[in-house]
Amino acid sequence: MKNFLTNFFKEEEGQGMAEYALVLGIVAVGVVGILVFFGESIVEKLTEIAQEFSGKTYTP
Numbered sequence: 001m002k003n004f005l006t007n008f009f010k011e012e013e014g015q016g017m018a019e020y021a022l023v024l025g026i027v028a029v030g031v032v033g034i035l036v037f038f039g040e041s042i043v044e045k046l047t048e049i050a051q052e053f054s055g056k057t058y059t060p
Contacts, residue, residue, distance in 0.1 A: 035042070
């Protein structure tokens with residue numbers, strides 16, 4: 001039992017996974033923040049680009 005507890009607290013295999021999860025969470029929060037502040041502008045710009053490709057006009 002003592003060996004199990006010693007190995008459990010010394011093992012660092014899960015540390016890398018936790019770091020990746022933390023970075024992924026930070027990136028996700030950043031993307032959501034960007035979409036909240038710039039979402040409308042992004043949609044308008046993508047609509048303009050789509051209109052240029054299709055040759056049609058779209059007014060929301």
